[in-house]
Amino acid sequence: MTTTGIAITGSGAATPSVLLDNHQLSQLVETSDEWISSRTGIRQRGLATTEVRLSQMAASACQNAIAMAGVQPTDIDLIILATSTADDLFGSASQIQAQIGATKAVAFDLTAACSGFVFGLVTASQFIRNGVYKNVLLVGADILSRWVDWSDRRTCILFGDGAGAVVLQASDRDNLLGFELKSDGSLNSSLNLACQPEPKALTPEITIGQGKYLPITMNGQDIYRFAVKKVPEVVEKALFHSGLTAADVDWLILHQANQRILDAVAQRLKIPPHKVISNLANYGNTSAASIPLALDEVVRSGKIQSGDIIATAGFGAGLTWGSAIFKWGN
Structure with missing residues (x-):
């Protein structure tokens, strides 16, 4: 089989309009702008409000990337969503596919946390190199603000919400x-968003774990x-x-x-x-x-x-x- 090359031809991004700066954050927990910025470099972060869906934010980033690449949504063969915070535990990539009108694309989620975009880039490249697909849309998106303990100053100062996407296309040259x-x-225990099921008795003999995340x-x-x-x-x-x-x-x-x-x-x-x-x-x-x-x-x-x-x-x-x-x- 002849190996096809890869070109990354478009990028796009979307971030929430609501911003929380370090001064505002210092009203929630005992911290300060000087403490946060000197130790992390962070001065503000965007936060998704209750009505914002991860799939909507990701779809907006995808549309921007498609426009830059000069392709149509119907040209997309595959959509990979790198996320740890899907709207639906069964996956959100298909929702993006529907929202952007990529009717010919197969779509799936990939979870590798903060490494997700790089893992997704390598995964997407394999489909192109093997000649299976020509146009792949890779989007990294997370809404970690929904999973932060806002009373824990060690973690709540760090995280913001956003989405970024790229279009990968088959090419005569291989740019990966x-x-x-x-x-x-x-x-694994160094960084967790862990499931801790709560006991639920179904019968006197059978107790299961009811889903809950810490x-x-x-x-x-x-x-x-x-x-x-x-x-x-x-x-x-x-x-x-x-x-x-x-x-x-x-x-x-x-x-x-x-x-x-x-x-x-x-x-x-x-x-x-x-x-x-x-x-x-x-x-x-x-x-x-x-x-x-x-x-x-x-x-x-x-x-x-x-x-x-x-x-x-x-x-x-x-x-x-x-x-x-x-x-x-x-």
Whole structure:
């Protein structure tokens, strides 16, 4: 079978209009703008109101990406939704398919938390490389504000809501240059959005667990140490698979978790600060949405040009982490 190449030809984003800044947050828990911004780099975050559906926000990002790519919704063969916070536990990708009118597309959800976009990028590429599909829509979207304990100042300061999407198309050239994916379930307890079923007696002899999820819990120090050690390693491996070095990278777009992590990873990779894309000050940690959100912002500003080499890396719950190296555009 002849292998087909991949081009990433369009991006799009959508974020809530309601913003919560650090000063407002300090009225909910004992914290301050100076404390949050100095330790995380975050100054505000967008929050989805009760009437906002994840599928609606994701669909808006998808429509923007489709428009940039110059394709029609009916051209899309596959939709992958990377999310941990679907509207429906049975999956929300099909709702996006219906909302954007991608009537010929198959759609499914993929869950890998903050690594979801990178895992989705690699998954989408396999369908194109094997010649199965020509046009794939990948969207990372999360509404973590619905699963945050707003009395826990360790976690509530971090998370925001958003969606970001890209269009991948079959191409004569292969612009996905290399990747590396990793998982370590032994570290799962460091970051959780865990199910804790409540006992429910059906008969005197049979008791089942009734579904219920706890708020997000996180060991921040564990996650920081994990990210600073593992993310540079996985980026270097992806670059090796690409036949490149860090010096060849035009832009580094990491999962937007914490500015200290971004700075430490870039320093270990010897990538200068002016090549590091950061927008978490305005959005917070948007999980699977963070990389495509940051990508779309700099593409639309003209900072990223066609042919630029971009190194991405996601890391988070699972624990999962991964890196993908690609050229932007055709």
